[in-house]
Amino acid sequence: MQTKAVLFDLDGTLLDTAGDMGAAANHVIQGLGLPPLSDDIIRSTTSDGSYALLQAGIHAALIEQLGLEQLRRQMLDYYALNLCVHTRPYRGIPAVIDWLDARRIPWGIVTNKPSALTLPLLASLPQFARCGVTVSADTLPRKKPHPDPLLYAADCLTVAPGHCLYIGDHQRDVEAGRAAGMATAVAAWGYIAADAVLPLWQADHIIDSVQDFGRWLEDTFDTNC
Known part of the structure; x- marks a missing residue:
């Protein structure tokens, strides 16, 4: 056809959009005292969305303790204020x-x-x-x-x-x-x-x-x- x-x-x-998505994920991850995601991980994970970015940088036990939805909300709140910095x-x-x-x-x-x-x-x-x-x-x-x-x-x-x-x-x-x-x-x-x-x-x-x-x-x- x-x-x-x-x-x-x-x-x-x-x-x-990886720069701004990654910055939002790293805002949450580094706020927990964890090392930031590398650029390579961010770029290969961004299309999988916010959950995948957070799970790439926060170990499962801590996610279970804090709640993935709460962490995602923190990430998206930051992202909403910084949508088009690097995008x-x-x-x-x-x-x-x-x-x-x-x-x-x-x-x-x-x-x-x-x-x-x-x-x-x-x-x-x-x-x-x-x-x-x-x-x-x-x-x-x-x-x-x-x-x-x-x-x-x-x-x-x-x-x-x-x-x-x-x-x-x-x-x-x-x-x-x-x-x-x-x-x-x-x-x-x-x-x-x-x-x-x-x-x-x-x-x-x-x-x-x-x-x-x-x-x-x-x-x-x-x-x-």
Whole structure:
């Protein structure tokens, strides 16, 4: 089927958020007298979210004693006040967005980030003002890897799921996209764990860089025409 719309994951696909997510996790971790997470651990764990970042730096016994939800709330409270200190679109992403907008190709964002963080973050980045739909972790009762968020996004864009491409940097993104009947792509420039075997994710495409993705879009839509 022809691709007529593009849906993006957020963290590790459109935005490099690891610096601010890591700083929020380390705020909690170092507050407990523990050593901070390294940049490598932060970058390979950010796409797994706040729970994974905290569990990477706090041993299980202490988490059980203090409560993971309480620690997560402390992390997210700090993060909410420091959403866009280091966060930036990946190099080349603004050009990709401009290219889609210039050709009136619908695009949107489907993320497992809560809306209380997603919406103010995107509002601080004018490149994303023309986003056709934003689906966050709490927009619907179920989040990725369930297909509902992607099906909802396609419906909002009035594009059939089979005509959508979903690109993300986590296996659950591929699982959600496949379950929704969409073409899928791995953003290999994102927060990929060192031991990840990307072909095993069974995505339709593995794309190494944003620049490669831009070229792929041009070729794909030229072919569609």
